[in-house]
Amino acid sequence: MAIKVIIERRLKKGKEGELAQLLRQLRYRAMVAPGYISGETLRSHDDPNLYVVISTWKSLEDWRRWEENPERNQIQQKINELLEEPASFRIFHFV
Known part of the structure; x- marks a missing residue:
């Protein structure tokens, strides 16, 4: 069953350019990950x-594999350094 993952991040002031670059890197890598359907970034x-x-992912298992991907985690660590507080992750399924 397809799922949606919603990630909220509160950025430190002045880090917009760095975050944008890292989010693009994550998106490019996610696009070739098994089960990835689509994604969007909003401000x-x-x-x-x-x-x-x-x-959006084809299944929770696909998301979990991506979430545990070492390359993703390296980029996520860099993103974490730009945040005021830890990111929040929520997973939803279609009804």
């Missing part, structure tokens, strides 16, 4: 330091 209109990434 809050009211809070420009809040970013949301929404990705």
Whole structure:
């Protein structure tokens, strides 16, 4: 069953360019990961330091494999250094 993963990240001020580059790297790698369907990155209109990434995966197992991917984790560590607080991850399924 397909799922949506919603990741919220609150960025430190002045780190927008670095984050954009790292998110692009993640997206390019995710696009070739088994089970990846689509993704989008959004920036809050009211809070420009809040970013949301929404990705769609064929299954929870596909997402978990990607979540544990060492290359993904290396990029995620770099992203974590740019954040004010830990990212929040939520997983939804279609009804």
